Amino acid sequence: MRRRLIQSTLLVVLVVIAVFGFSLVLVETRTISASAQERVESEAVRLASIVDARVLGEEHVSAGILENQVEPGRYAVITFPGRKPIEVGDRPGGDVIHATTRGEGGETVRVEEPRSRVTREVGRTLLIIAGVALLAVVAAILLAVRQANRLASPLTDLAETAERLGSGDPRPRNKRYGVPELDRVADVLDRSAERIGRMLTAERRLAADASHQLRTPLTALSMRLEEITLTDDLKTAREEAAIALTQVERLTDVVQRLLTNARDPxxxxxxxxxxxxxxxxxxxxxxxxxxxxxxxxxxxxxxxxxxxxxxxxxxxxxxxxxxxxxxxxxxxxxxxxxxxxxxxxxxxxxxxxxxxxxxxxxxxxxxxxxxxxxxxxxxxxxxxxxxxxxxxxxxxxxxxxxxxxxxxxxxxxxxxxxxxxxxx
The missing domain is CATH 3.30.565.10 (Histidine kinase-like ATPase, C-terminal domain)
Structure with a gap:
């Protein structure tokens, strides 16, 4: 029973973790990707505004001026009509997240960020979720073991109590476990033990009373029967037999009285x-x-x-x-x-x-x-x-x-x- 309780509790926890964990991973992955896309778009808009301000002010725009305006790890390219494009940062390889915007001066600003950064961030989030899930599983196992012990131990005690009653030991244990259903079973067993104890006491008392009360009539009856066996006088034998019959009637009355008194005094x-x-x-x-x-x-x-x-x-x-x-x-x-x-x-x-x-x-x-x-x-x-x-x-x-x-x-x-x- 203890094993089944632990397995069922663990199965329920794993199902809950699987359902909610999958949903959480999906939501977090989309959130991180959307957040990265927003950051890239915001970066492109910001660079475009900086370039517009310098172009409209007839200031010189170069890669050295824009280098400090681009977040490390990102790549930006500004394309002017009739001019050589300005590149800032190292161009990433592979899959990228990009955003393109057009400035008021006719320039085009494109910002790129390697998707591997998003993947690493999603991986860290997955590790955190996995750690929390593992802690939840460990806590569920400990709770299941504790609950199984709390339920299985009282059942073992109740089984031992029932076995003691069956072996003739009617002493009530008066032990409760804090579980209403189990306490009710314990109450019933204790009441049964008390009833069995009273019945055994009454039976022992009846046996003791019978042995004590029947001893004297049986002794007197045996003496009368001995007198009958030793006499040759028919009249004496009849008198002794009549007395013996009277004593048999008294003996029957004693037995009946003992039985009646045992049932209801x-x-x-x-x-x-x-x-x-x-x-x-x-x-x-x-x-x-x-x-x-x-x-x-x-x-x-x-x-x-x-x-x-x-x-x-x-x-x-x-x-x-x-x-x-x-x-x-x-x-x-x-x-x-x-x-x-x-x-x-x-x-x-x-x-x-x-x-x-x-x-x-x-x-x-x-x-x-x-x-x-x-x-x-x-x-x-x-x-x-x-x-x-x-x-x-x-x-x-x-x-x-x-x-x-x-x-x-x-x-x-x-x-x-x-x-x-x-x-x-």
């Missing part, structure tokens, strides 16, 4: 549900793990609280808090329910050392963990709570207390009694 299907059912289900699921660790998990507080939300999402939030207490806490884990205004609150606390002071409110940030864990469990739990219309907060650091705030359903209004007299 604000999407929810809030319904009125009993918080006790979700709490009892979570305690039943986590009690074997706590018993293996020599710890207990209990519930207390206000019973039969109704809340607005998605039971599956609330169960995932509580599961994240219970798992966090199992991994990082100590002692008995308690789930307490209470009412604050028009909100139902589920608190999860344990008897462990609590949240380190250097973490503080950053405990909900992704990759933030004080015990070499993934650091995404609490972040996912907060996202799920907010997507479900609630919120998750750390109410106390030591001992740790986390609170899940959910909206309560509005009480039903009694039907209004009809006003006015009753017609019987």
């Amino acid at each position: 604000r999407t929810g299907s809030a319904v009125s549900f009993d918080i006790d059912e979700v709490i009892h289900q979570q305690i039943a699921e986590w009690r074997p793990a706590y018993r293996s660790a020599g710890r207990a998990i209990v519930s207390s507080g206000k019973r039969h609280l109704e809340a607005m939300g998605t039971p599956g999402a609330v169960a995932q939030v509580l599961a994240a808090l219970i798992e966090n207490s199992l991994m990082h806490g100590g002692g008995t884990v308690a789930l307490r329910t209470r009412v604050v205004g028009n909100q139902a609150v589920v608190e999860v606390t344990d008897e462990g050392p609590g949240i380190p002071a250097d973490l503080g409110a950053r405990i909900f940030e992704r990759t933030i963990s004080g015990h070499n864990s993934t650091g995404i469990g609490l972040a996912v739990a907060r996202d799920l709570a907010e997507a479900d219309g609630g919120r998750l907060e750390m109410l106390q650091a030591q001992p740790p207390v986390f609170g899940l705030f959910l909206s309560r359903p509005l009480p039903e209004r009694p039907p209004r009694k009809p006003s006015g007299p009753t017609v019987r």
Whole structure:
């Protein structure tokens, strides 16, 4: 591309120089020739006037007197009737420019100038025009190279940016070139890079969230299946199978919730549900793990609280808090329910050392963990709570207390009694 730009620019300049240069040479040649002819004619008229003045004054006219009146390099001859002609200067050979005029005394004055003088003057003019044309060509080449670099370099950068996007590097370059068309392409590429970056981040986040959220249900399901394989009691096998099917349904709900939250975090299907059912289900699921660790998990507080939300999402939030207490806490884990205004609150606390002071409110940030864990469990739990219309907060650091705030359903209004007299 750079070569084509230089060649096209140079071709245009050469065409312009050829057209205008030829016209200029033609005009200058004619101008110089006409000017030389005028000078010769003027010289002849001037000599004739000088001769007329001396003849009419009855003065002697000779070549020595007229020698200083003729410009060097020219030849003049004055012819008188009945007299020998007077010659001034050397008679030129070859082609000449001449002018003849007749004086009042009857004399004829002829002035000649060699055409070679005009040719030399035209040659000098042509050299000047050729020099200017050469300078114009050099300037055009330099300008074409600069312009080609200005256009080709940004295109090379844009091609490299597109190649980086294709190789999975979505970082925008935010580089502009001062050319509106190229800057527009750069804007589009930067916006595409940002969109691709957001999409890749969302995909990585979905993969991390899925691996974290599915780990516990899959572990519980595998434990139930192991119980089925180890028992010979048909009744026990059926009970374990029923529990396994329930866990499969919860696993499906977890996957569906993750996919829905990845598409649009604000999407929810809030319904009125009993918080006790979700709490009892979570305690039943986590009690074997706590018993293996020599710890207990209990519930207390206000019973039969109704809340607005998605039971599956609330169960995932509580599961994240219970798992966090199992991994990082100590002692008995308690789930307490209470009412604050028009909100139902589920608190999860344990008897462990609590949240380190250097973490503080950053405990909900992704990759933030004080015990070499993934650091995404609490972040996912907060996202799920907010997507479900609630919120998750750390109410106390030591001992740790986390609170899940959910909206309560509005009480039903009694039907209004009809006003006015009753017609019987």
